[in-house]
Amino acid sequence: MARADEFRALGMHRRIPRRDFLNGVALAVGAGTLRDGARASAAQTVGAEPAYPPQRLGLRGQHGSAVASFDALARGDFAAPRIDVDTGERYDLVIVGGGLSGLAAAYFWHAALPNQRVLVLDNHDDFGGHAKRNEFVHHGRTYLAYGGTMSVATPYPYSYMAKQLLVDLGVEVPRNQEFQDRDLFEKYKLGASTFFDREHFGTDRLVVGTGRLPWDRFFARAPLSEAARRDLIRLHGTNPDYLAGQSVEQKIALLARISYEEFLLTHAKMSPEALPFFLGQGGRNNKRVDTTPALEAARAGRLGFDGMNLPPEPSFRQGSFTFHFPDGNASIARLLVSRLVPAAIPGHHDMQTIVKAPPVAYDRLDADAAPTRVRLNSTVVRVAVDGPAARPTGARVAYVRDGRVHQVRADSVVLACYNALIPHLVPELHDTQKEALSYPVKVPMLYTNVLLRRWAPFAALGVASINAPGMYYPNVSLDSASTVGGYKAVTTPDEPIVVHMVRNPNKPGLPRREQHRAGQHELRTMTFEEHELAIRRQMTRMLAGTDFDAAADIAGIAVNRWPDGYSYTYDSLADPDMAPEQRPHVVGRARFGPVAIANSDAGAAAFTNQAFDEAHRAVQELLVSRGLA
Numbered sequence: 001m002a003r004a005d006e007f008r009a010l011g012m013h014r015r016i017p018r019r020d021f022l023n024g025v026a027l028a029v030g031a032g033t034l035r036d037g038a039r040a041s042a043a044q045t046v047g048a049e050p051a052y053p054p055q056r057l058g059l060r061g062q063h064g065s066a067v068a069s070f071d072a073l074a075r076g077d078f079a080a081p082r083i084d085v086d087t088g089e090r091y092d093l094v095i096v097g098g099g100l101s102g103l104a105a106a107y108f109w110h111a112a113l114p115n116q117r118v119l120v121l122d123n124h125d126d127f128g129g130h131a132k133r134n135e136f137v138h139h140g141r142t143y144l145a146y147g148g149t150m151s152v153a154t155p156y157p158y159s160y161m162a163k164q165l166l167v168d169l170g171v172e173v174p175r176n177q178e179f180q181d182r183d184l185f186e187k188y189k190l191g192a193s194t195f196f197d198r199e200h201f202g203t204d205r206l207v208v209g210t211g212r213l214p215w216d217r218f219f220a221r222a223p224l225s226e227a228a229r230r231d232l233i234r235l236h237g238t239n240p241d242y243l244a245g246q247s248v249e250q251k252i253a254l255l256a257r258i259s260y261e262e263f264l265l266t267h268a269k270m271s272p273e274a275l276p277f278f279l280g281q282g283g284r285n286n287k288r289v290d291t292t293p294a295l296e297a298a299r300a301g302r303l304g305f306d307g308m309n310l311p312p313e314p315s316f317r318q319g320s321f322t323f324h325f326p327d328g329n330a331s332i333a334r335l336l337v338s339r340l341v342p343a344a345i346p347g348h349h350d351m352q353t354i355v356k357a358p359p360v361a362y363d364r365l366d367a368d369a370a371p372t373r374v375r376l377n378s379t380v381v382r383v384a385v386d387g388p389a390a391r392p393t394g395a396r397v398a399y400v401r402d403g404r405v406h407q408v409r410a411d412s413v414v415l416a417c418y419n420a421l422i423p424h425l426v427p428e429l430h431d432t433q434k435e436a437l438s439y440p441v442k443v444p445m446l447y448t449n450v451l452l453r454r455w456a457p458f459a460a461l462g463v464a465s466i467n468a469p470g471m472y473y474p475n476v477s478l479d480s481a482s483t484v485g486g487y488k489a490v491t492t493p494d495e496p497i498v499v500h501m502v503r504n505p506n507k508p509g510l511p512r513r514e515q516h517r518a519g520q521h522e523l524r525t526m527t528f529e530e531h532e533l534a535i536r537r538q539m540t541r542m543l544a545g546t547d548f549d550a551a552a553d554i555a556g557i558a559v560n561r562w563p564d565g566y567s568y569t570y571d572s573l574a575d576p577d578m579a580p581e582q583r584p585h586v587v588g589r590a591r592f593g594p595v596a597i598a599n600s601d602a603g604a605a606a607f608t609n610q611a612f613d614e615a616h617r618a619v620q621e622l623l624v625s626r627g628l629a
């Protein structure tokens with residue numbers, strides 16, 4: 001099909017609400033080049049951009065204007081910035097970053113010192129960082145989706161303090177099951193499926209019944225070579241001990257040193273022809289088959305290890321501690337803001353009221369008289385400590401807003417942003433600390449939400465989720481949405497639904513941190529039009545044989561790109577073995593005079609509880625150092 005015909009058939013010309021041009025172009029400061037290609041044309045957008053940030057669609061997550069100054073920052077252009085606007089403001093505490101860690105830091109500070117003045121600065125047009133809410137408004141109804149962090153869920157136990165914060169916010173984690181609408185998919189007999197694509201498996205075929213059909217029947221339907229089919233059936237069955245003859249200690253030592261891929265090919269003797277089946281399968285921290293240490297795969301219960309009798313990993317899973325809102329942890333960010341800036345979200349809110357609370361008054365987030373203020377669209381580019389090193393008197397914080405460099409002063413500063421940016425914000429840090437802060441490379445992630453006018457094609461196939469190992473989005477699922485607070489989005493197959501599509505871009509073959517950099521580059525440079533085409537093409541192929549019509553059925557797209565996604569975590573394959581206190585995140589997070597470091601990077605773990613714990617530690621460090629605790 002000619003490209004123009006394909007575009008028309010897929011509906012690339014259709015007017016759906018989206019934002020694919022960069023309103024940040026005019027905001028680029030210090031001759032910084034934009035980190036996302038500004039190639040898409042304004043002609044593709046529909047009407048004016050909504051004033052309400054959660055309703056902005058198109059390229060979301062780290063949207064263009066939020067990161068417009070990042071390149072200039074990394075080049076050192078702001079080491080001694082020219083201040084365009086000295087606001088004359090002085091705060092007791094300035095927090096850089098309004099994600100869950102920054103908001104929690106404000107909460108802890110306010111709890112300790114209620115009369116002090118706190119300013120939270122964030123580069124996005126919305127608060128919450130990864131806790132991002134997408135709202136699709138369609139025919140008068142609002143459909144919610146999570147554009148980033150999905151749930152309170154952690155393999156590591158929540159600290160007392162992190163649990164208590166959730167209790168203070170009115171989130172009753174043990175009640176989660178009450179709000180997960182499992183009946184819906186059971187009613188329509190929808191289950192999991194696998195899409196085998198022609199590029200990797202020779203032909204496009206959707207096989208329904210992943211995990212439900214006996215594996216020999218499932219793989220009998222898949223387009224696989226005989227060798228691949230035989231090995232996949234074997235691996236999904238009861239496996240022998242592929243390391244027979246070795247002691248448990250020897251097995252653990254070997255598995256820690258090799259990748260899961262190497263284990264499958266070399267020790268489990270799996271045919272390389274079966275390897276594409278493992279593409280796109282995410283391990284811990286989104287590692288792939290080639291970057292997951294075999295030991296991690298074994299401990300996560302992946303295929304092939306059941307014959308080895310390895311001891312379980314102590315205290316990794318705390319699976320019952322889970323809570324999911326329809327907008328993910330954006331509801332937690334909103335609960336925090338409701339406590340910090342009551343004028344923006346009036347009334348006392350808890351988990352039952354926050355989801356459907358009246359729209360946030362964004363214009364009240366940064367009100368003069370309020371003790372805590374949240375200033376959005378403000379990218380911090382410099383934090384300069386004042387006074388002698390032994391007795392600092394405070395700090396000046398410079399940020400870019402509306403294309404101009406502003407300055408505020410603070411007695412204390414919490415950096416709740418990204419570790420890798422901190423050496424550019426505070427170039428005076430010692431080289432050892434800067435090196436440690438620069439070590440982690442955050443995990444790039446793409447959470448795309450597509451509003452479909454109807455989900456009858458999924459119902460016709462009997463699928464609620466599609467694993468597509470070789471496709472751009474390896475994970476696609478209908479979002480049945482949590483019903484907490486009376487929210488109910490999904491009803492019959494002829495009504496709208498949000499489809500959640502996940503990609504973790506990487507480049508197999510490279511070392512893990514290089515793979516992350518390659519994935520970050522992909523996300524920063526891909527235009528919305530390229531994303532949209534990939535989405536429409538993939539859905540059309542996966543739902544072939546149904547009456548799915550990408551042109552008619554897609555009602556809205558939000559591409560939440562997170563080049564700076566999950567915090568980096570260490571493993572036995574990619575990182576040197578070292579004492580816990582020498583780990584880069586520990587060396588990197590040391591307090592520097594009146595500047596303390598929060599955010600989940602400082603805990604080297606990509607979880608909400610880490611964001612809370614690091615906020616608490618950073619606040620404590622400052623309170624103690626200033627004699628306020």
Ligand SMILES: Cc1cc2nc3c(=O)[nH]c(=O)nc-3n(C[C@H](O)[C@H](O)[C@H](O)COP(=O)(O)OP(=O)(O)OC[C@H]3O[C@@H](n4cnc5c(N)ncnc54)[C@H](O)[C@@H]3O)c2cc1C
Pocket residue numbers: 096097098099100101102121122123124128129130131147148149150151152153154378379380381416417418421445446447562564565566567598599600601606607608609611
């Ligand atoms: C797609 C995705 C899904 C996830 N799912 C889960 C999940 O289900 N459960 C879970 O527990 N965790 C999840 N996480 C991990 C998540 O990172 C943490 O749970 C937590 O939300 C991190 O909070 P944070 O405040 O440390 O970081 P962030 O949310 O990244 O917040 C940092 C903030 O600082 C801002 N900032 C950076 N630089 C500057 C600057 N120079 N000036 C001003 N502001 C700046 C950033 O833009 C951001 O808003 C997920 C992460 C991603 C990306």
